[in-house]
Amino acid sequence: xxxxxxxxxxxxxxxxxxxxxxxxxxxxxxxxxxxxxxxxxxxxxxxxxxxxxxxxxxxxxxxxxxxxxxxxxxxxxxxxxxxxxxxxxxxxxxxxxxxxxxxxxxxxxxxxxxxxxxxxxxxxxxxxxxxxxxxxxxxxxxxxxxxxxxxxxxxxxxxxxxxxxxxxxxxxxxxxxxxxxxxxxxxxxxxxxxxxxxxxxxxxxxxxxxxxxxxxxxxxxxxxxxxxxxxxxxxxxxxxxxxxxxxxxxxxxxxxxxxxxxxxxxxxxxxxxxxxxxxxxxxxxxxxxxxxxxxxxxxxxxxxxxxxxxxxxxxxxxxxxxxxxxxxxxxxxxxxxxxxxxxxxxxxxxxxxxxxxxxxxxxxxxxxxxxxxxxxxxxxxxxxxxxxxxxxxxxxxxxxxxxxxxxxxxxxxxxx
Numbered sequence: 001x002x003x004x005x006x007x008x009x010x011x012x013x014x015x016x017x018x019x020x021x022x023x024x025x026x027x028x029x030x031x032x033x034x035x036x037x038x039x040x041x042x043x044x045x046x047x048x049x050x051x052x053x054x055x056x057x058x059x060x061x062x063x064x065x066x067x068x069x070x071x072x073x074x075x076x077x078x079x080x081x082x083x084x085x086x087x088x089x090x091x092x093x094x095x096x097x098x099x100x101x102x103x104x105x106x107x108x109x110x111x112x113x114x115x116x117x118x119x120x121x122x123x124x125x126x127x128x129x130x131x132x133x134x135x136x137x138x139x140x141x142x143x144x145x146x147x148x149x150x151x152x153x154x155x156x157x158x159x160x161x162x163x164x165x166x167x168x169x170x171x172x173x174x175x176x177x178x179x180x181x182x183x184x185x186x187x188x189x190x191x192x193x194x195x196x197x198x199x200x201x202x203x204x205x206x207x208x209x210x211x212x213x214x215x216x217x218x219x220x221x222x223x224x225x226x227x228x229x230x231x232x233x234x235x236x237x238x239x240x241x242x243x244x245x246x247x248x249x250x251x252x253x254x255x256x257x258x259x260x261x262x263x264x265x266x267x268x269x270x271x272x273x274x275x276x277x278x279x280x281x282x283x284x285x286x287x288x289x290x291x292x293x294x295x296x297x298x299x300x301x302x303x304x305x306x307x308x309x310x311x312x313x314x315x316x317x318x319x320x321x322x323x324x325x326x327x328x329x330x331x332x333x334x335x336x337x338x339x340x341x342x343x344x345x346x347x348x349x350x351x352x353x354x355x356x357x358x359x360x361x362x363x364x365x366x367x368x369x370x371x372x373x374x375x376x377x378x379x380x381x382x383x384x385x386x387x388x389x390x391x392x393x394x395x396x397x398x399x400x401x402x403x404x405x406x407x408x409x410x411x412x413x414x415x416x
Contacts, residue, residue, distance in 0.1 A: 001033040001034055001319070002034050002035070002167035002168065002171060003034070003035045003037075003125070003164060003165070003166045003167050004029060004034050004035070004036055004037075004166060004167060004169075004170060004388075005037045005038075005157055005158075005164065005166045005169045005170070006025075006026065006029075006036065006037070006039070006157075006166075006169075006170045007037065007038075007039040007040070007041075007135060007153060007154060007156070007157030007159040007170070007171050007172060008022050008038065008039070008040050008041065008172045008231055009035050009153065009154075009171075009172065009173050009174070010043060010044035010045070010046070010047070011031075011044045011173070011174045011231075012040075012041075012172050012173070012174070012231035012232075013040055013043055013044075013077050013080075013081065014043050014044035014045070015043070016080070016084075017233075017242055019077070019080050019081055019084050020049050020084050022038075022040075022081060022084075022172075022231060023081060023084035023085045023087075023088060023090070024088070025172075025231070026038060026085060026130060026198070026250050026400075027085065027088055027089075030090055030130060032113065035125040036125075036130045036131070036195055036223055037125070037131045037132075037133060037160055037161075037164065037166070038081065038119060038130060038131065038132045038133070039132075039133050039134075039135045039153060039156050039157040039160060040074060040077045040078055040081060040132065040133075040134065040135055040153070040384055041070070041073075041074060041077065041078055041135050041153040042073025042074050042076070042077055042136070043073065043076065046073040046076070047070055047073050047136075048187055050069050050073055051066070053069070053071060053351070054066055062164045062373060063108035063109045064108050066108065066109060067108045067109060067111075067144075067145050067146055067147045068145050069170045070109075070136075070138045070139040070147050070360065071096075071097070071134070071136070071145050071147055071309045074096075074097075074134035074135055074136055074137060074153070075134055077134070078094035078095070078096070078132045078133065078134045079094050079192065081132050081209060082094040082132050082168060083095070083378065085130055085132075090130055090337065091127075091128060091129045091130065091150065092129060092130040092131075092132055093129050093130075093131060093132065094132045094134075095120070095121075095131065095133050095134065096133075096134045096137065096244060097133070097134050097135075097136075097137035097138040097139060097142070097145075097146075097156070098099075098134050098137075098138070098139040098145065099120075099131040100116070100117070100120060100121060100160075100188075101115075101116065101117035101120075101139075102116050102133075102137070102138035102156065102159070102160075103115045103116070103117075103138060103139065103140070103141065104139065104140055104146045104148070105140060105146075106140040106141075106142070106144065106146065107146075107292075107366075108144075108146055108147070109138070109147055109149060109384070110148070110149045110292065111146035111147060111148055111149075112148070112214075113136060113148070113155065113156075113159050113218075114343045116159060116160060116163040116409050118160075118163045121133075121160075121164065122164070123271065126353065128216075132326050133156065133160060134156075135146055135152065135153025135154075135155045135156035135157060135353060136152040136156060137152070137156070138156075147332060149211070149212070149214075151211075151212030151214075151215070152212065154171060154211055154212040154214075154215035155212060155214045155215045155218055157169055157171060157215065158215045158216075158219045158222075158224050158226065159185065159216040160219055161219075161224045162219075162221075162222035162224050166224070168225045168227060169224050169226050169227070170227050170229055170241075171211060171215075171226065171227070171229070172229050172230065172231035173228065173229075173230065173231065174208060174230065174231070174232060175228075175230055176191060176194050176228075176229065176230035176241055177191040177192065177193075177228050177229070177241040177242030177411055178191070178192050178200065178203070178210050178211075178228055178242040178244075178259070178401065179191050179192065179231075179259070180192065180258065180259045180260065180408040180409075181259055181260040181261070181262075181399055181403050181408070182262070182399070183368050185396050185399050185400065186260075186399060186400055186403045186409075188403070188408075189403065189408070189409070189410035190408065190409060190411065191242065192242050192259070193240070193242065193243065194242065194243045194244075194245055195242060195243075195244055195245075195258060195259075196244070196245065196246065196353050197216065197218075197219065197220040197244055197245070197246060197351065198353055198384055199258050199259070199353055199384060200244045200349055201216045201217065201220060202261070202349070202351045202382070202384060202385045203259055203351050203372075204216045204233065206253070207267065210228055211226075211228065211244075212397065215256045216244070218245065223246070225243075225245070226240050226243070226244040226245075227240075227243050227244070228241050228242045228244070228381050229241035233309070237329075242244075244311050246408065248326050253276070254404065256352050256354040256355060256358045256361065256406070257339075257350050257351065257352035257354065257355070257361070257406040257408065258351055258352040258353070258354070258373060258408075259350075259351050259352070259408070260348065260349070260350055260351075260399050260402050260403050260406075260408065261348075261349045261351055262346060262347060262348045262395055262398075262399055263346060263347045263348065264316075264392065265315050265316045265317065265396065266296070266313050266314075266315070266316060266345050266346055266347050266389065267313065267314055267315070267316045267318075267319035267341060267342065267343040267345065268311060268312070268313050268341065268342045268345050268377070268378070268389060269312060269313075269314065269319070269322055269323065269326065269339065269340075269341045270309065270310070270311040270339070270340050270341070271284055271310045271311075271326065271334070271336045271339050272309050272337045272338045272339070272340065273307045273308075273336055273337025273338065274307060274308055274309075274310055274334050274335065274336045274337075275306065275334070275335065276302055276306050276307055276308040279308070279389050280308065280334060281298075281310065283329075283334040284310055284326070284329075284331040284333070284334055285298075285312070287325050287326070287328075287329045287332070287333060288314075288322055288325055288326070291321065291325045293314055293321060293322050293325070294315060295312050295313070295314055296312070296313040296314065296315075296320070296347075297312060297313045297347070297378050297380045297387065297389060298310075298311070298312045298313075299312070299378050299379075307337075311378065313378070313389065319341065319343050320370065322369040323339065323341055324337050327339065344391065344392045344393075345377065345390065345391060345392055346389070346390060346391075346392045346394075346401060347387055347388070347389055348387070348388055348390060348395065348398045349385050349386065349387040349388070349404070350365055350385065350386050350402060350406065351384060351385045352384060352385075353384050355383065355385075355386075356383055356384065357382050360363075361386065362381070362386050364405060365386055365388075365402060365405075366404075368401050368402055368405040369388070369390070369398060369401070369402075371401075372394075372398070372401055373395055374391075374394045374397065374398055375390065375391065376388045376389070376390060377390060377391075413414070
């Protein structure tokens with residue numbers, strides 16, 4: 001018997017039929033004697049609907065009240081799943097984030113988990129009850145409802161698994177694992193049997209939508225055994241999905257690159273002709289951070305005239321907000337010749353732990369893009385990834401070419 005946390009996303013619970021499907025899957029694990037904690041998202045499209053209602057009333061809703069509205073989506077799902085389980089003879093109990101005491105900070109719409117009280121859950125598990133917890137939400141020390149940001153149900157699932165010391169955390173989505181890239185762009189993409197936490201963390205941060213980055217960080221920090229599976233397979237199926245693990249695959253030396261990640265939701269801002277002096281980066285990015293805007297890639301080009309051009313990328317949804325912040329700070333915090341932006345860019349990345357022991361990956365990548373006439377605007381690297389910013393219109397071509405050049409359609413040879 002194992003203690004398993006299962007998380008089901010919005011598409012997995014997008015209708016009453018799909019909720020029944022989830023209930024049948026949960027029942028199979030329950031019949032096998034496992035203790036189960038089920039974390040669910042709101043039904044597909046529900047969170048967007050709720051946020052749209054708020055935006056109809058105010059262009060800039062109060063974040064605390066926005067969380068009150070957004071958190072109701074998961075409350076509906078936990079109740080429906082509990083009803084579906086009891087209808088097939090499985091004892092179940094639902095909990096909101098506040099009821100299970102998921103304590104967070106007070107950063108509304110982007111809260112971070114600080115602690116979890118597992119006493120009530122353990123009592124229910126001990127009595128054979130399936131525990132159902134609303135993902136994406138918690139409460140701060142003052143009892144205010146908070147949400148964890150987009151994709152936060154993944155983080156809820158992993159955090160609960162860590163708190164309960166679960167044997168495994170299973171993330172059920174609309175895909176049956178982690179692929180070498182998006183199969184909708186490259187039909188030859190392969191499902192990976194295993195991937196390391198480091199690789200998954202990079203892929204999640206670089207645009208892979210399979211797992212939310214914070215959930216991967218949490219899993220790595222607390223050594224939670226994490227598996228990605230499909231909720232659309234037969235509930236009686238025993239698919240293994242993709243296991244995310246610390247253990248490097250035995251073929252890792254051969255599999256130099258594990259995947260191609262990309263992100264369409266990127267925008268670039270360039271602050272041109274600012275003074276080249278200590279503190280200029282903080283003068284530009286300090287106000288951006290104060291506005292709670294996340295910055296991704298950064299490039300600074302120092303000229304001979306004592307001035308520099310400073311470029312960085314942000315999520316496209318925060319592009320205009322970032323431009324407005326810089327426009328307000330332009331004469332107070334720094335002086336610039338001009339501030340320009342481009343919201344028609346994307347980021348494409350190659351990821352692989354095998355890069356540590358192989359040379360020439362960057363040159364191979366850059367040559368492949370050059371051969372297709374794709375211009376690179378920005379470059380960022382780490383030990384196990386290389387990312388480039390390119391014009392958005394070349395995204396699919398770049399992904400297909402890199403997938404082919406690095407032969408990701410082929411499984412690592414058995415002799416490696």
